[in-house]
Every structure is written in structure tokens, then in C-alpha cells.
Amino acid sequence: MxxxxxxxxxxxxxxxxxxxxxxxxxxxxxxxxxxxxxxxxxxxxxxxxxxxxxxxxxxxxxxxxxxxxxxxxxxxxxxxxxxxxxxxxxxxxxxxxxxxxxxxxxxxxxxxxxxxxxxxxxxxxxxxxxxxxxxxxxxxxxxxxxxxxxxxxxxxxxxxxxxxxxxxxxxxxxxxxxxxxxxxxxxxxxxxxxxxxPGSGNFAAIVTGRSAHAGRNPEDGRNALVAAADLAQRLHAARRDGLTVNPARIEGGAPNNTVPDLAVLHFNMRPRGPDDLAAARVILDDAIAQVAAAHDVAIHLHGGFARPPxxxxxxxxxxxxxxxxxxxxxxxxxxxxxxxxxxxxxxxxxxxxxxxxxxxxxxxxxxxxxxxxxxxxxxxxxxxxxxxxxxxxxxxxxx
Missing domain, CATH: 3.40.630.10 (Zn peptidases)
Known part of the structure; x- marks a missing residue:
């Protein structure tokens, strides 16, 4: 009272x-x-x-x-x-x-x-x-x-x-x-x-490939845009109870006759609790390693979990x-x-x-x-x- x-x-x-x-x-x-x-x-x-x-x-x-x-x-x-x-x-x-x-x-x-x-x-x-x-x-x-x-x-x-x-x-x-x-x-x-x-992390994955002529020798290129899209798909597929993942934007690319050698994927991850945060970090590391190997590109990750759960x-x-x-x-x-x-x-x-x-x-x-x-x-x-x-x-x- x-x-x-x-x-x-x-x-x-x-x-x-x-x-x-x-x-x-x-x-x-x-x-x-x-x-x-x-x-x-x-x-x-x-x-x-x-x-x-x-x-x-x-x-x-x-x-x-x-x-x-x-x-x-x-x-x-x-x-x-x-x-x-x-x-x-x-x-x-x-x-x-x-x-x-x-x-x-x-x-x-x-x-x-x-x-x-x-x-x-x-x-x-x-x-x-x-x-x-x-x-x-x-x-x-x-x-x-x-x-x-x-x-x-x-x-x-x-x-x-x-x-x-x-x-x-x-x-x-x-x-x-x-x-x-x-x-x-x-x-x-x-x-x-x-x-x-939940916690929240904002990230930018900088994907570096190799440019090449899209008609003469595309096989010599390493398409950073395709790799960034693959990373976005893998991260999106990794969402589960306790973890949301939102691929939000891809920047970069090149003219239509050039294999793009640079792309930047921006995305957000929200883990519900400490265990989900640990799992998110593993998912992130694994997805980056798998995409880098599959596409023969380099991926540098910028950002982090600025908001803990x-x-x-x-x-x-x-x-x-x-x-x-x-x-x-x-x-x-x-x-x-x-x-x-x-x-x-x-x-x-x-x-x-x-x-x-x-x-x-x-x-x-x-x-x-x-x-x-x-x-x-x-x-x-x-x-x-x-x-x-x-x-x-x-x-x-x-x-």
C-alpha cells in the first residue's frame, strides 16, 4: 500500500x-x-x-x-x-x-x-x-x-x-x-x-574471389557473389528453436561480362540463451569454412554478438x-x-x-x-x- x-x-x-x-x-x-x-x-x-x-x-x-x-x-x-x-x-x-x-x-x-x-x-x-x-x-x-x-x-x-x-x-x-x-x-x-x-549479433562476411572474363575463361574465376549467396542459404537453413538467422543484404558484384571477385553478406543472428550463443558460433565457423572450401574463396568475418542473451x-x-x-x-x-x-x-x-x-x-x-x-x-x-x-x-x- x-x-x-x-x-x-x-x-x-x-x-x-x-x-x-x-x-x-x-x-x-x-x-x-x-x-x-x-x-x-x-x-x-x-x-x-x-x-x-x-x-x-x-x-x-x-x-x-x-x-x-x-x-x-x-x-x-x-x-x-x-x-x-x-x-x-x-x-x-x-x-x-x-x-x-x-x-x-x-x-x-x-x-x-x-x-x-x-x-x-x-x-x-x-x-x-x-x-x-x-x-x-x-x-x-x-x-x-x-x-x-x-x-x-x-x-x-x-x-x-x-x-x-x-x-x-x-x-x-x-x-x-x-x-x-x-x-x-x-x-x-x-x-x-x-x-x-535473446542476444543479437550483426555481421558482415566479406567474400573475396577471383575475377575473370565471363565468356572467355569463366572457369578461371571464383565467383564471390555465388559464394555469398551460398553462405546466406546455409546460415538461413541453420536457424532452429533458440536461434534465428536473418541474411539481410548482399552487396558487391561486377559487370555482366565479369566474374565478380567481391561480395559482402550482411546478416543478423539472435541466440536465445548462452547455449544457443555457443551453438551459433559453431554454426558460423562451420558455414564459413564449408563455403570457403567449396568455392575456393576467402571469407573474412566482421562484427560480433554485441548484445549477449x-x-x-x-x-x-x-x-x-x-x-x-x-x-x-x-x-x-x-x-x-x-x-x-x-x-x-x-x-x-x-x-x-x-x-x-x-x-x-x-x-x-x-x-x-x-x-x-x-x-x-x-x-x-x-x-x-x-x-x-x-x-x-x-x-x-x-x-
Whole structure:
């Protein structure tokens, strides 16, 4: 039940300021590749979160490379990452994470918000996750009115939508020694929270063959495009329960009268658990060796499993017990279930820290021009953040 002490700070949470911030931030295009928009968004976050106690820094991204159609790895630029550190000397500390980037590029057609009804806001990044960032702030502001002793870090990265490659070292560093973590991905349909998540790996297989004239001496060539297609077929055939494989794109080729000597296969693999991850690595090694031998080509693999599988341990179950009890006390019970998506919660869980990674707004159709946010979830989820932080402070994880 909600006590008198808890009611006092929860009553300070109001929907309109959270909604106003969400609309302001959604109007800023911060697609992962829009460095100017990300810079603007990071500056807005720094200005707004400055109302909380603690030190704000904008952290430079770690170096990241991506394989192009020429088969070479090229450096790609990322935006800086936002970090707020509050009471860093506290004995017990929590990590809260979110992302400022969206999937909508600067030239995407979906750039403006409109209302579908009195409670449904249609707009880019509203659910994923400008609304989540705004309610996180409101929840922390309310928590700061509760006489807090818990320390915490807030990390908002600029590259979550592309795998957090430039922020992964920062996430790992900030996760160390934390009591728990809360991540502000939007809730699943119906307000359900995510339980276990698979891992995810993105790869580029660079296939190098030998060029030759397609009419005079094709037998002297080694067709890299055919080899890449064979690799795609073998990987696709290897999918099974616990492992999805998605060959997504082949780049390369040559003029019609030339045997192509270069092709790049881009693909994604998602292992459900640690055993599936080990099996995926074996499948990958075997398929590459078999295709290289069968086609007499060289294959260089770029990429890796940047998101480890996120199984559910006892500490995470205890954290969800605290979150679900708080939600029930607020009159909005939540459940959780396994999902096929991945997020920064995968990276945090790999550090041994219990994490609930769908603390954000309710909505749906994310990553599409139909994305929407349920406005009434903003203040409710902000109160949930404040109450969870307060109870972690007063009680720790439940037994």
C-alpha cells in the first residue's frame, strides 16, 4: 500500500510537464546518423536534467567501424553520450539508462506529432523513447523530494538503435557495482514488461574471389557473389528453436561480362540463451569454412554478438517483484513476458546487474510511421520510477 510518506512525493508528479517535454523533444530529429540533431538533443537533456543534483558530462563515443560495399571497414561517427552522476559516494547506487536516438533519419517523411484521440499521441520517437526520457526525469525529480540517500547514474546514449557499439564500454563501466538498473524502453503492448531477451549479433562476411572474363575463361574465376549467396542459404537453413538467422543484404558484384571477385553478406543472428550463443558460433565457423572450401574463396568475418542473451536470474526476479508490487500499489498492475527484441538491458544484465528494461512509456508501432504514445502512461510510469527508487533506497531488493 502507498504510505503517507510515499503519497507526499508521488503527488508532485504531473502529466502536463512530462507531455510538454515529450512534444518538445519529439520535434527534434535525432536519428542515429543525424549528428547535428543528436548534438541538439544532448544539449537539451543537459539543460533539463541540470535540475537534479549531481554532475553532468557528455562522453565522447568509442571508435566504431562498419563494412562498406567495397569490403573495407570504415570509421563511422556517433554522437556523444549523456551521463549524470548523483551521490557518487553513496554505498548503494542504481543505473538508469535510455537513448536519445531514434530510427528516423533527418530526411524521413515522419517528422511531426499529431493526436489520434485525447490520449493517443502519434509522433516520431514519442514512445521510443522521448516519452520514456521525460517520465524518467519526472520520476527522479519526485524521488529527490523523498529524502533520498541512494546514489545513481543516468546514461542516455546516442546509438542504441544501431546496437550501442560506441556506448557499450560506457554502459559496462557504469553498470559495475550497481544494486539494480532501470532502462526506459517502451512497454510491450498492453503495458507488459519484457522478461528474458535473446542476444543479437550483426555481421558482415566479406567474400573475396577471383575475377575473370565471363565468356572467355569463366572457369578461371571464383565467383564471390555465388559464394555469398551460398553462405546466406546455409546460415538461413541453420536457424532452429533458440536461434534465428536473418541474411539481410548482399552487396558487391561486377559487370555482366565479369566474374565478380567481391561480395559482402550482411546478416543478423539472435541466440536465445548462452547455449544457443555457443551453438551459433559453431554454426558460423562451420558455414564459413564449408563455403570457403567449396568455392575456393576467402571469407573474412566482421562484427560480433554485441548484445549477449539476457536470461532471468533470481535477483532480476526479485527486482521485478519490487516493481510489480509498486505498480499494483499505484493501481496499475503489470505483468512480464519474454520478447524477441534486444536493448541495453542485455548489456547491463551481462555485467551481472539485475535490470528491468521496459520502464518507459506505453505505446506501440515503434520503428514505423505509425508510432504512438499513450499520454496517460506518462505520469503513472513516472510515479512508478519514483516509488521503485524510494523502495530500493529504504528496503533494497526484496528477499
Amino acid at each position: 502507498i504510505g503517507v510518506e510515499e503519497s507526499a512525493f508521488l503527488e508532485t508528479v504531473e502529466r502536463q510537464p512530462i507531455l510538454d517535454r515529450t512534444l518538445e523533444w519529439a520535434a527534434i530529429n535525432s536519428g542515429t546518423t543525424n549528428l547535428s540533431g543528436l548534438r541538439t538533443m544532448a544539449e537539451r537533456l543537459a539543460d533539463t536534467f541540470a535540475g537534479l543534483p549531481g554532475e553532468i558530462t557528455l562522453v565522447d563515443p568509442a571508435p566504431v567501424e562498419k563494412v562498406g560495399a567495397d569490403g573495407k571497414a570504415h570509421a563511422i561517427e556517433s554522437g556523444r553520450h549523456f551521463v549524470l552522476s548523483v551521490r557518487p559516494q553513496a554505498e548503494r547506487r542504481v543505473l538508469l539508462t535510455g537513448h536519445m536516438d531514434t530510427v528516423y533519419a533527418a530526411d524521413h517523411a515522419f517528422q511531426a506529432c499529431d493526436w489520434l484521440d485525447d490520449d493517443t499521441l502519434h509522433g516520431p520517437g514519442t514512445a521510443d523513447m522521448k516519452g520514456g526520457l521525460s517520465l524518467m526525469l519526472a520520476g527522479l525529480e519526485a524521488y529527490e523530494r523523498s529524502g533520498p540517500t541512494l546514489g545513481y547514474d543516468v546514461m542516455i546514449n546516442s546509438d542504441e538503435e544501431t546496437g550501442s557499439l560506441s556506448s557499450a564500454p560506457l554502459i559496462a563501466r557504469l553498470a559495475q557495482g550497481k544494486l539494480a538498473a532501470l532502462t526506459y524502453e517502451p512497454a510491450l503492448p498492453g503495458g507488459i514488461m519484457a522478461r528474458a531477451r 539476457k536470461p532471468i536470474g533470481s535477483e532480476t526476479q526479485r527486482l521485478f517483484g519490487l516493481v510489480s508490487q509498486a505498480a499494483e500499489d499505484l493501481g496499475s498492475p503489470v505483468n512480464w513476458k519474454d520478447t524477441g527484441g534486444v536493448c541495453d538491458g542485455n548489456n547491463i544484465a551481462a555485467c551481472g546487474v539485475p535490470v528491468i528494461d521496459t520502464m518507459g512509456a506505453c505505446g506501440g508501432a515503434i520503428h514505423s510511421p505509425d508510432e504512438f504514445l499513450i499520454a496517460s502512461s506518462l505520469d503513472m510510469r513516472a510515479k512508478l520510477t519514483a516509488l521503485v527508487m524510494h523502495r530500493l533506497d529504504r528496503e533494497g531488493l526484496p528477499a
